[in-house]
Amino acid sequence: MALLVAGGALIGFLLAVLGAGGSILLLPLLVSGAALPTKAAVPLSLLVVTLLALGNVGPYIRRRQVALRPALVLGLPALAGSWIGGSLVKAGLIPEAMQLGLFTAAALLASWLLNRRSALKHPPKDGRPAGLPVALASQGVLVGLLTGIAGVGGGFAIVPALVLLAGLPMQLASGTSLLLIATNSLVALAALGHWPTAHLPLLLPLVGGGFLGAVVGQRLAPHLPEVRLRQGFSALLIGSALLTGFEAWRRHDHPPAVSRAAASRQVVPSTSWSSRPVSPSSQLPSRHE
Numbered sequence: 653m654a655l656l657v658a659g660g661a662l663i664g665f666l667l668a669v670l671g672a673g674g675s676i677l678l679l680p681l682l683v684s685g686a687a688l689p690t691k692a693a694v695p696l697s698l699l700v701v702t703l704l705a706l707g708n709v710g711p712y713i714r715r716r717q718v719a720l721r722p723a724l725v726l727g728l729p730a731l732a733g734s735w736i737g738g739s740l741v742k743a744g745l746i747p748e749a750m751q752l753g754l755f756t757a758a759a760l761l762a763s764w765l766l767n768r769r770s771a772l773k774h775p776p777k778d779g780r781p782a783g784l785p786v787a788l789a790s791q792g793v794l795v796g797l798l799t800g801i802a803g804v805g806g807g808f809a810i811v812p813a814l815v816l817l818a819g820l821p822m823q824l825a826s827g828t829s830l831l832l833i834a835t836n837s838l839v840a841l842a843a844l845g846h847w848p849t850a851h852l853p854l855l856l857p858l859v860g861g862g863f864l865g866a867v868v869g870q871r872l873a874p875h876l877p878e879v880r881l882r883q884g885f886s887a888l889l890i891g892s893a894l895l896t897g898f899e900a901w902r903r904h905d906h907p908p909a910v911s912r913a914a915a916s917r918q919v920v921p922s923t924s925w926s927s928r929p930v931s932p933s934s935q936l937p938s939r940h941e
Contacts, residue, residue, distance in 0.1 A: 653857055655685050660700070660861030667708045667862075668869030669881055671826025672807030672833075676762055678858075679755055679803055680892045684899050688851060690748040694741065694803035696848040698841040700855065701805045704862040705834035711870060712827025719828045722818040725785050726810065727832045729792035730799070734836045737800020738843025746801055752900030755802040759893035762808035763886040788817045795832075800840040805833035808889075 659681040666677075678700060682693035712718055740746050791813040795806035807829045814825035 656857040657861035660858040661865035664704050664862030664865030665869040668866040669873045671829045672811040676804045677892055680896045684895050690751050692848045692851050695844050696851050697803040698837045700858045702834050702837040703859050705830045708866050709830040717824050717827035719824050723828050725788050726792040729789045730796035730836050731839050733793040733796020734800040734840040735843045737797040738840040742845050749900045752896050756893045756897040758798050759889045763889040765812045766882045766886045799836045805837050807833045
């Protein structure tokens with residue numbers, strides 16, 4: 653319980669300060685910390701991400717720090733990607749080890765993007781797009797696919813895309829990112845088609861801690877150096893990637909006990925049949941022979 657509250661507080665704090673990235677810590681927290689199967693951890697992660705993003709976007713909306721046009725250019729393809737990714741998982745086309753492996757690659761990519769502070773510290777001041785809308789829409793598709801498959805909001809990729817491709821300042825990109833994170837996560841949750849009913853009690857400590865962290869983050873954000881925050885968060889991402897990568901390798905080479913039990917049930921009947929004594933009638937040829 654204490655681990656979930658602390659993890660939720662950290663995620664809410666990072667979402668409030670950076671407008672991105674905190675949700676990518678949630679999947680390893682649920683898979684490795686709470687020992688949940690990926691099938692249950694992904695929808696629970698999407699639900700928590702949606703609630704925390706909606707809770708953090710309010711102050712940005714009141715300050716009018718949400719850019720609707722870039723949100724539509726990036727967000728609509730992202731919604732399509734979220735639906736496709738969630739549908740692939742629902743159909744069983746993405747195995748658990750691949751989900752965790754994609755998450756590991758995404759966390760390492762996020763660490764690299766967040767360390768490109770030379771590009772993020774000096775966005776275009778005129779607010780005009782720095783790239784083509786096609787590039788922004790393509791980024792949206794990739795973010796949506798990652799959201800549907802790995803259960804993360806994708807803010808770590810949305811914020812750099814809005815800054816570098818749409819030419820938005822950081823505060824405006826952060827508010828727009830939170831809105832897109834909430835909508836993408838909600839669509840991916842609908843595409844998955846199953847509700848983590850058995851694990852809903854974990855929602856309370858995660859969301860409660862997340863809102864506490866968000867309150868602290870919104871008050872401290874103006875006084876915290878962004879470069880140090882990104883460096884610290886980058887280190888957390890690398891740790892999450894290593895932990896989740898190890899979990900993916902462990903579950904690939906050593907499947908859970910449920911899978912081993914199912915496999916043993918398939919082997920036992922054949923073993924017991926071969927050990928039966930052969931009766932004289934069984935040695936007679938059948939009609940089809």
